[in-house]
Amino acid sequence: xxxxxxxxxxxxxxxxxxxxxxxxxxxxxxxxxxxxxxxxxxxxxxxxxxxxxxxxxxxxxxxxxxxxxxxxxxxxxxxxxxxxxxxxxxxxxxxxxxxxxxxxxxxxxxxxxxxxxxxxxxxxxxxxxxxxxxxxxxxxxxxxxxxxxxxxxxxxxxxxxxxxxxxxxxxxxxxxxxxxxxxxxxxxxxxxxxxxxxxxxxxxxxxxxxxxxxxxxxxxxxxxxxxxxxxxxxxxxxxxxxxxxxxxxxxxxxxxxxxxxxxxxxxxxxxxxxxxxxxxxxxxxxxxxxxxxxxxxxxxxxxxxxxxxxxxxxxxxxxxxxxxxxxxxxxxxxxxxxxxxxxxxxxxxxxxxxxxxxxxxxxxxxxxxxxxxxxxxxxxxxxxxxxxxxxxxxxxxxxxxxxxxxxxxxxxxxxxxxxxxxxxxxxxxxxxxxxxxxxxxxxxxxxxxxxxxxxxxxxxxxxxxx
Amino acid sequence: xxxxxxxxxxxxxxxxxxxxxxxxxxxxxxxxxxxxxxxxxxxxxxxxxxxxxxxxxxxxxxxxxxxxxxxxxxxxxxxxxxxxxxxxxxxxxxxxxxxxxxxxxxxxxxxxxxxxxxxxxxxxxxxxxxxxxxxxxxxxxxxxxxxxxxxxxxxxxxxxxxxxxxxxxxxxxxxxxxxxxxxxxxxxxxxxxxxxxxxxxxxxxxxxxxxxxxxxxxxxxxxxxxxxxxxxxxxxxxxxxxxxxxxxxxxxxxxxxxxxxxxxxxxxxxxxxxxxxxxxxxxxxxxxxxxx
Numbered sequence: 195x196x197x198x199x200x201x202x203x204x205x206x207x208x209x210x211x212x213x214x215x216x217x218x219x220x221x222x223x224x225x226x227x228x229x230x231x232x233x234x235x236x237x238x239x240x241x242x243x244x245x246x247x248x249x250x251x252x253x254x255x256x257x258x259x260x261x262x263x264x265x266x267x268x269x270x271x272x273x274x275x276x277x278x279x280x281x282x283x284x285x286x287x288x289x290x291x292x293x294x295x296x297x298x299x300x301x302x303x304x305x306x307x308x309x310x311x312x313x314x315x316x317x318x319x320x321x322x323x324x325x326x327x328x329x330x331x332x333x334x335x336x337x338x339x340x341x342x343x344x345x346x347x348x349x350x351x352x353x354x355x356x357x358x359x360x361x362x363x364x365x366x367x368x369x370x371x372x373x374x375x376x377x378x379x380x381x382x383x384x385x386x387x388x389x390x391x392x393x394x395x396x397x398x399x400x401x402x403x404x405x406x407x408x409x410x411x412x413x414x415x416x417x418x419x420x421x422x423x424x425x426x427x428x429x430x431x432x433x434x435x436x437x438x439x440x441x442x443x444x445x446x447x448x449x450x451x452x453x454x455x456x457x458x459x460x461x462x463x464x465x466x467x468x469x470x471x472x473x474x475x476x477x478x479x480x481x482x483x484x485x486x487x488x489x490x491x492x493x494x495x496x497x498x499x500x501x502x503x504x505x506x507x508x509x510x511x512x513x514x515x516x517x518x519x520x521x522x523x524x525x526x527x528x529x530x531x532x533x534x535x536x537x538x539x540x541x542x543x544x545x546x547x548x549x550x551x552x553x554x555x556x557x558x559x560x561x562x563x564x565x566x567x568x569x570x571x572x573x574x575x576x577x578x579x580x581x582x583x584x585x586x587x588x589x590x591x592x593x594x595x596x597x598x599x600x601x602x603x604x605x606x607x608x609x610x611x612x613x614x615x616x617x618x619x620x621x622x623x624x625x626x627x628x629x630x631x632x633x634x635x636x637x638x639x640x641x642x643x644x645x646x647x648x649x650x651x652x653x654x655x656x657x658x659x660x
Numbered sequence: 661x662x663x664x665x666x667x668x669x670x671x672x673x674x675x676x677x678x679x680x681x682x683x684x685x686x687x688x689x690x691x692x693x694x695x696x697x698x699x700x701x702x703x704x705x706x707x708x709x710x711x712x713x714x715x716x717x718x719x720x721x722x723x724x725x726x727x728x729x730x731x732x733x734x735x736x737x738x739x740x741x742x743x744x745x746x747x748x749x750x751x752x753x754x755x756x757x758x759x760x761x762x763x764x765x766x767x768x769x770x771x772x773x774x775x776x777x778x779x780x781x782x783x784x785x786x787x788x789x790x791x792x793x794x795x796x797x798x799x800x801x802x803x804x805x806x807x808x809x810x811x812x813x814x815x816x817x818x819x820x821x822x823x824x825x826x827x828x829x830x831x832x833x834x835x836x837x838x839x840x841x842x843x844x845x846x847x848x849x850x851x852x853x854x855x856x857x858x859x860x861x862x863x864x865x866x867x868x869x870x871x872x873x874x875x876x877x878x879x880x881x882x883x884x885x886x887x888x889x890x891x892x893x894x895x896x897x898x899x900x901x902x903x904x905x906x907x908x909x910x911x912x913x914x915x916x917x918x919x920x921x922x923x924x925x926x927x928x929x930x931x932x933x934x935x936x937x938x939x940x941x942x943x944x945x946x947x948x949x950x951x952x
Contacts, residue, residue, distance in 0.1 A: 300799065348851070355852035356770040359762040360778075363824025366759070370821035371785055374793030374800070445688065448681050453674065462935070463689045466696060469934035471880040473900045474923035477907045478699050481714060481916070488698060491716025522692065527945060534946040583789055586881065590904075616791050616884065625795060632792030639787040 218321075221328045229327040236320060239327040243334070247343045252323050259316045267309035273297060274306040277384065278396045300392040303384075307376050311368075382629035388622065404630045416627065419601045424638075426513070427610045430588075431581040433517045434524065435574060441521060442528020443566060447558070449529070450536050461533065464526040472523065476590035479519055480506070507596050509607035516608055520587050531573070532566065539565055571650040578646075579639050583612045603627060611635045696927075703727055703920035712914045727921035737894060738902060738922060744812050745879055745898040745926075751816045753876035756823040760871050761864070763827040765856050768834035769842065782825045791884065798888060811889045811896030818885065819878070829944055833867040834860065836947075870944030873937050880930055899926050 222233060232239040237252030263271075273279075278297025285292045330340055341349070350358045382404055384390075390397035411417035449460050467475060482488045483505040490502040505511050539561065547557050567574075588594060594609035594617065601607070603624065604617045611631055618628040698718055705711070705720035707727055731738040766772075767779065797818055801807050806814030841863075842855045850859075861868070883900035890896030903922055906915035934941065 304796070304799070351853035352851035355856070356766040356772045356775075358853075359766040359856075360824075363759050363763050364778075366821035367782070367785070367824055370797065370800070370818055371793070371825070374796035375785065375788050377796045378792050448684060451678070451681055453678050454681055454685075460685050460689065462938075463692050465935075465938065466692060466931070468941075469931040470696065470927045471877065471900075471930055473881045473883060473903055474699070474927050475695060477903060477919070478923060479695050481907060482695060482698065484714070486714050486716075488714075488716065488718060491714075495716055530942050531946050534942065579787075585791070585884070593908075612789050612791060615789060616794075619791065619794055620888070629792065632789055635789045635792075636787050640784070643787065 214321075217328065218324055221324050225327060225331060229324075229331060232323060232327050236323045239323075239330065243330055243340060245326075245330070245340055245343075245346075247346050248326060252319065252326070255316065255319050259312060262312060263309065267305060267312065270302050270305035271309045273302045275399075277302050277398045281396050282394050295393065297396060298393045299384075299386070299390075299397045303380055304373075304377055307373060307380065311373065311376075378629045378632060381625055382633055384626060386625045386629075387627070388624060391623065400626075404626050408627065408630050408634070414602060416602055419603055419605050422601065422607075423605055423609050423611055423614050424634075426608065427582055427638075430513075430517065430610060431578050431584075434520050434581040434584065434587075435578045437517065438521060438524035438528055439570075439574065439577075442525035443532045443562075445525060446529045446532035446536060447562070450533060461529065464529050466526075467523050468526050468530075472586050472590060476519070476523070476587065479522070480591045483515060506592050509596055509598075512592050512596060512608050516588060516591055519591060520584075523587060531570070535566060535569055536562070538569075575643065575646050575650065579643055582610070582639060582642075583635065584610070585612050585616065588613050589616070611638070699920050699923055699927075702917055703924050705917050705920075707917055712917045714916050727917045728925075730918055731921055731925065737897075738899070740895055741897050741899045741902050742925070744896070745900070747812060748815050748819075748898065749876045749879040752819045752823075752879055753872045755816070755820040756826075756875035757868060757872045759820060759824045760827050760830050761861070761868065763824040764830040764834050765860060767827060768831045769839075769855075769860070770852065786825055794885070794888060797885075801889060807889050808891065808893035808896055811886070811893065814889050815879070815882070815886060815898075818889075819875075819882075823875070829947065830864075830867050830871055833944075833947055834864060837863050866940045866943050867947075869937055869940040873934065873941060874944070876933070877930055880926055 222230060228239040228242045235253070236256040237249040237254075239249070240246075240252065241249030277299040280294075280296035282296040283294055285294045333340060383399055383401060384397050385400045385403070386392075386397040389395065408416045408420055445464070448454070449457055454460075484490070485502040485504065485507070490499075490505075493499045494502065503511065505515050543561050544557055547561060552560070588608055588610050592606070592608045594606040594613045596608075597604070597606040603614065604622055605614050609617070612635060615628050615631045615635070618624040618631065701719055704723045704725070705715075705727070706722045706724035707730070709722055709724070710720060712727075730736055734740070767775065798807065801810075801814045801818065806817060837860060842850075842859060845855050845859060879898065879900075881900055882898065883904045886896075886898045887901045887904075890901070899922065903919055903926070906919045906922070909915070
């Protein structure tokens, strides 16, 4: 499937491109002078044909684009190859030394990207503009009337309501997610770090140097630290997901047992850890297990230990503690979910199993577990990828510590990739490596999601458990 | 006879099973509630006559409101941070819900060119870690003057701007509302806008509440962006930044009981709201999990 599917989709794309180019050509060749002029002056055709709203919007878009590029964008875009050449320096040629501000690499990169995105947008609008002309001419030839402004506006509330609804969310996602991500992907290929901070210093393209640094083992290379952090991230995500899953299911089964009273009370007690903000609960628990905290305090007082247990200062302890405390934080979600789902399992399945002499564990393995795994497959996947990036639990409990001289980049033994990224951004201002780590987090998440998604029973066989 | 015996042994088994279950549940409850009881008890420890730091006993020797008194004095900043957080939480709850509903309706009910492409693109975007873009967001906000003194609107803006991407649970819910319902309205000549506002919205009440609740709770924990965006301007911080600073600074010894009191004040409204709306939360979590 893989390869042939790919070539066929490439073929499809090529075909589509060809058809599109052909339509543009035909529109130009067969169009009247209004259409032809629209190829240069966007919206000219609609304006002349009385579609004022469409014409004005298209024309305004073109005018804005030209204005933006001429006064602002082009000036930045021309430097994208170097990200600036003039550093901020002090001019001592005069009597009084003057600070001369040079190029700002940060803004050159950011606004160049913005200009590129705007260019893509204007090309798309240009295509829309041509299709508008094409359609309008076709309608007129058929002797039909063009939609009026009133109809245009009404269609935005009906046939084209999706555009009205999605306009704001899409702009928001573009400015505050797409643009920053594109920017940071570029940063991974530059030397933007503590020694190359704009506006005082320039940074520039360095190719794959940062990626090489991440994979180089020994010396000041990030390689061995990266492997340590990545492995712990995967181990953590595995335990955080599956331990919570099974323990949560277990507690839900206990609460759901026949003859157990106050079901709602038990659930409410568990739910407290969801309801109370993690910043309160996790920070308090973190201090509870500190060297001078409540737990060590009582253990010492009762004479059970001679020295405080190093819950947060020894790697092994810290890792186990984090996984255990995450059970406290995490299983209530599973309990809430499993309670509803468990009640969906038909009671007669259990009844007939009981008649056949099955015991509780056998019924769990043969009836409950397959059903739950089938239904909650997608949840397990999202929960696993969520845990890969579970910043709060790690950072509020241990801040990624304990640190070690063996680890570079300020990493500690409980750091996940995401907390390491955060430390590099905030503490070390090592943006170049932070960007590389960010891209690798994306790769890990994407690979796991895609490969597991295909294996999910509920995706393979949607009707499986009906 | 044998049958009766079997019945009785089953009954005994069940009784033993239930007793063990009760014991486990009670143990779990103690573990789950212990930290919160500790938090509340220690928030009442006297700062002046006892000690404001960490001690090795749970119940204070002398109950007092010292820590709360400290928090309620305006010059200590806590009230300002608290109101900042409340403002952010309310705005984010309302605006996020609007964004998510718009996206969900469009993706659930309408078919347009690029629909699946948009969904796939957002799915891929969602796989990038959020903190990756922190510096870039900071500079974007700085360009429009929404850092430091403008931190509160700035934080609202960055939470709301990309919130449309979190449409999954809401769309999943809208998908379960039968399409025949709006199809018949469409035949009667109702526009999409009308169907959205007068038919789907009332039916989607549980998921609206779920979305708003989740959005309302998030800002109370947001210390990362809050401390970054408001950097160096203490009036722009929120409670999360304050709590985290008090616990992590080197003299947390003096601030521990204040942290506890602050934590109680933060937890009360959020927890109360959550417990009131728990029903809707469960519905959202369960639905979302199964849909993926």
